[in-house]
Amino acid sequence: MKITQLNPFILHVPVTGNRIADSSNRITHWGTVGVIVETDAGLRGFGYTGTLGYGPADRLIRDCIADCYAPILLGKDPLGVRHLWQTMFNFPGIRWVGRAGVTQMALAAVDVALWDIKAKAAEMPLWKLLGGSETERIEAYNTDGGWLSLSDDELVEGAKQMVEGGFRGIKIKIGSPDPGNDLRRIEAVRHAIGADVKLMVDANACWDLPTAIRVGRRLADWDVFWFEEPICCDDVSGHATLVRSTDTAVALGEQLYSVDAFRHFIEAGAVHFVQPDATRLGGVTPCWQAIDLAASHRLPVVCHAADMMQIHQHLSIAHPACTMLEYIPWLRQCFEEPATVEGGRFLVPQMPGAATTLKPDALERFAVS
């Protein structure tokens, strides 16, 4: 099989309620920047990364796919995806300016598309190709009712509805200018959902270490399951200090671009729940390595879902280290087989591929130039 063409795309898909915010970002659309890889066998691979829908940055990723990676891949066999990843990552002129950011997110989109082709060629869903079992029903936790832009009443009402809908875990955003505001909201949500539902909090890397320690020492009062991205996402020693200073587990990883970065956090004892995201890390290929690395340290993995679960559901089903997966339903309308939760757990996808195949009308409705 040979790769004959790469067609990059940019989609901007409206988020729930058309506007959401956390401590660091306010958005109206989720950016889905990716590529359709065509082959001479007629198989088409779909891959993408997730962005905040900022056009100028999305165009950099799209152009990187078209100008940097497409010339490397044309004529190659897509099934040799691990070696192709090495070739693209180590291409001297790209590596010199890359290894993180735009080049790594573009590489992620391409790598996912190649795994999609590989699974379609094997006529099996990606989880099966990766060694997963049909009986694995991954627990979902819901993030899409916990935004900082919601009023206290909306937050509490939304939390109740998610629990009534079968979710056994929810995550709320914190990181207000006044942390007392966050503590009040955490207490209200815990009271509303009862003691048996997992409650996670996410500061989106907005606080300094003293603030994070002060807030972190209060979280055990409400049995918070993990404290996500409390401080600057690259600060290894700061997270290690926080881990030693509080009783609540620390979660991070969604903004890390390399397996080495995960190694630094894990070896420093700076993380409890490891949260790689294939769409930032360079694709399925390195994400599997990051999950293996966490597993070798006996740390639980809960993938971050900038792909809105389509790809990570496969990784989570396939890898025993993955215990839960985030649920945010913004892109469900775009895919032929959207990730689906019933009774608080993900259904096991059945179609061959990585569940990334877009409906034709998604490209028509949401494409931007």
Ligand SMILES: [Mg+2]
């Ligand atoms: Mg997060």
